[in-house]
Amino acid sequence: MADGSEAYLEVGSAGIVEKQFFTFADPPDKMRLESGALLGPITVAYETWGTLTPQKDNVVLVVHAFSGDSHAAGFYPDDADRTKPGWWDSMIGPGKGLDTNKYFVICANILGSCMGTTGPSSINPETGTPYALDFPMMTVGDMIETQKILLDHLGISSLHTVIGGSVGGMQVLEWCVRYPDMVRSAIPIATTMRHSALAIAFNEVARQAIMVDPSWNRGNYYNAKKPDLGLAVARMIGHVTYLSDEAMRRKFGRRLQNKDTFSYGFDVDFMVESYLRHQGSQFVKRFDANSVLYITKAADYFDLVDREPPMRSIRDIHGARIKFLVISYTSDWLYPTYQAKELIQTLKRADLDVSFCEIEADFGHDAFLIPDRRLGELVGGFLDGTPRH
């Protein structure tokens, strides 16, 4: 910034954070999901930064993307070398876009994931083994309901803002539709109000890559060889969609990996091949293949426009007192700016207070995860202008 402030660069300034857990819906009082299925008990993993005011009016709910987790900022106590800051560390901390001197920031792992919140890899209490495909299909709406129950547990009844990108942005919008009176402002980033055919297509190919791996075994691999090969291919597909043509040109171009000439074989020739293989092989160490299936399907089902009553659609929040800041990125071709504009038109027709910013960036869909002071400044200014009451 012009004044020399580089707060957004201070990695880990949000401090040491511990993952916490809250369990509810103990049988027989299971939770009814949107599909009608019952699920319980449900554990939600979450982390918090900053201090809750006595009035509990400074809550920022961060909702994460497809493969994210509750660890949005700072370091875990056991990360002695301080090498693994949270995934949005550039946005959360003192003086950052989500300023922990002002706000009490919460991030919870989504339902269906494998990072502490109940998902297909969790133990099914009825069998004593992981749910696998017996896990009921859950929706983005179900993710919001589990977050709502967590906030009730914490005694929080209003959100200064709810913010997130990609599948996180879908959760932002679903929050507004389900609990418009709880949300003072909402910041959906790099997202859409309904999943497009292109986005469904990429997700379906990723799911197929997992499901054709014989080790997937119809989801029953938890005590056996895992479908790492299929999962790696699925992640490679994802990574192509997260980048952009321009980002790849700049980052890799046609540069070769570790040699001067072509291999004339099927080993890695190009840096971009090496990058994708690396991303695939790293992902299988930390993520569960069945969680990929469930979460991508939840994203595909996401549609706030065409909904049958009694489900509320995005038009039904007409006149709600939510301030919206919609953010898109020029090079995002998974959820392109035209989809942000469709969202904005829908919100404006519902008489809502909407601001819009398209950020010029050539990183593709992943741009919202990359440290960029513009996003922090934009969000910080917007939140300062959002009344606390």
Added chain:
Amino acid sequence: MADGSEAYLEVGSAGIVEKQFFTFADPPDKMRLESGALLGPITVAYETWGTLTPQKDNVVLVVHAFSGDSHAAGFYPDDADRTKPGWWDSMIGPGKGLDTNKYFVICANILGSCMGTTGPSSINPETGTPYALDFPMMTVGDMIETQKILLDHLGISSLHTVIGGSVGGMQVLEWCVRYPDMVRSAIPIATTMRHSALAIAFNEVARQAIMVDPSWNRGNYYNAKKPDLGLAVARMIGHVTYLSDEAMRRKFGRRLQNKDTFSYGFDVDFMVESYLRHQGSQFVKRFDANSVLYITKAADYFDLVDREPPMRSIRDIHGARIKFLVISYTSDWLYPTYQAKELIQTLKRADLDVSFCEIEADFGHDAFLIPDRRLGELVGGFLDGTPRH
């Protein structure tokens, strides 16, 4: 057309055509490939339409894309029901863009393929079994050399035009670089002068999808279970890249397949999922997985800009008397218009005669394969204006 001519709609007007074969490079006189490897014998499958003039000055060479074949137009004699016209039937025939009343049209299956020309599924004469991964890696340049030998065999020493899209467009450009004095005009469509990182990335993910299928077995599956599951996923990836966001919205949107509600499971919900699965399952019936590996790799290696001497680069055709018509499509995001423009700038700096047309179409990369009178009229007019000598 305004005059009511609908010649481009007359399916099969190019007539009945038979696949022909020409074999050369019989051992010990094998052909030396760009990699330095030796290959032989080599059989090339080809088909022709129209009549060669006594002066042999009316030859149009059609070069096909990645999964194409020599059957570009008309019907095979055994296609009694006339259900399988060639892949560019809308372009080849009397009164069509490549008018068989005027031109002698040739299309040959590319080296490395599996549709009649020698490739990894062909029998290695040294072992009596299919080459599999013992097939030497071939390049786009090697494809051109086999076509050149076929033309020599047919007594043809000049081409009125060489035309093709996608990997076919790469062959068009490679023809101009290798044999500039043979080519009077060239029509590269929906292509690039060097494969981008994004295009390499998609190809690499497709290759990985095949190679992680246990049935691939390092390429040795010809007398066993084939890697159909991996190949189907690879084809699904390809099909996403061949379409466009807009094409998918129009063709599929979020429409459901065969039911009114979500399955809340991993069966097909959306029409686009069904489409992709169908494309994958159909492809495995007609194409060889190893050919996908070899041809995608040849495309990835394709680069007419950065070439070490003695290889000629595209700049080295400075002053050649080739008329170029470069065609791109607005919605092609595999080889976008900006890459066509880079090609045009390079050609113009080399003092070449270049015309350019960007066709407005929302079909994505595949647009050049879809019957469209604009392409036929454009090509027909351009060829009429190309001198025979």
